[in-house]
Amino acid sequence: MKRSNKFIRKFISTRYNIPGYQDQSVIEALLNAQHVLENASDLSVESLVRLLPRQFILKTNVIDWPEGSILLRSRLMGVTDWREAGYWGRSEFWEAPAKSVNSFGRLNEPGESVFYLANDPTQTFKEIRYQHGRNQHESVVLSSFIVKREFQSTVIGAHDKSVSVANIYSNMIHILFSYPSEIYGNNVYKLSNYLSNFYNYVPGSPQVFAYPPVGNSDPAIMNVAFVPEDAHQYLNYSGSVVIPSYQDSIDGKITVAFANDENFNVVDPSSNLKWIKNNFMISF
Structure with a gap:
């Protein structure tokens, strides 16, 4: 849960407020997310970075x-x-x-x-x-x-049923965090550590995240770190x-x-x- 100082984290009202913002299409996002999930066992963090949009926006809850x-x-x-x-x-x-x-x-x-x-x-x-x-x-x-x-804690991987680039990647993170290491290996932990940098702690609350459980689709069940x-x-x-x-x-x-x-x-x-x-x- 170390926070990398290479990340600039901002709460924004619209993505178009980001200087130089460029959209990634829904099709591109779907293909990239599928590639990440299918190759989580050996995908490097560097390869993951190349697949993500340059300005990475996620759903939050x-x-x-x-x-x-x-x-x-x-x-x-x-x-x-x-x-x-x-x-x-x-x-x-x-x-x-x-x-x-x-x-x-x-x-x-x-x-x-x-x-x-x-x-x-x-x-x-x-x-x-x-x-x-x-x-x-x-x-x-x-x-x-x-x-x-x-x-309060920010929920990593929070997503809904909308079809948007942000929701596609948020759902990808939700699935990735639920991958068991005995199947996908410890490499999945390197990916989850990197992706956690895109989330903020709740101001005024402790340094804590909630995230999806392994092998359980019940939305009421949550892990806490x-x-x-x-x-x-x-x-x-x-x-x-x-x-x-x-x-x-x-x-x-x-x-x-x-x-x-x-x-x-x-x-x-x-x-x-x-x-x-x-x-x-x-x-x-």
Whole structure:
């Protein structure tokens, strides 16, 4: 989510206010967008830039996150038996240290920490690829965070049904952000990082973007990416649960083996079903 200083970002009332503006036709935009999506696995950022209009205009939208909203985050525990995970300090439930980030993510470069969440528990599983390969045999920690200060976030990839160059490229970005890396590779993250530069944070709100989820067409489900410092200012940690096996969590049949509250006190899952439902949006 680093903002490149090579970009000039402006809110405009009409594209014709841009000096030297030249239209790209709808046909050109459709062909270019199709090329990007069909070649996302190996298309370079330089090739992407050559396909985009010289003055790149996108649809934009803002989503409100009221006080009390719940955002969730999953993390693989690295073990198949959660009891072998060892001690987790409080910082383990927040963002990864920047020095530990060795690869591109949807909105981060190597060496950059971004705090990723979603507003749906099963979506957090998809985002960490819990259902693929060896991941499905690992235990997972699902953590809940409550919005303590209302904020707004720009939605990356917001689009509508209109036929315009701006909407064609906005829809392209929506689709690209939902591409899973296990199919399209990490190159798709390089493209999404570059394209995020065309979006602005909402003035007066934290440095945060909302963006489309992987493998989910439900418009109500959204991913959220925070600059970590702002996440701590706008979110309160409200507890975690351990889900021991993906195989036991298919179709929403989630098993909770362990739980702790916001103060890291151990909570008996079977005696606190309402608390789990209210904070993690799951029933078991």
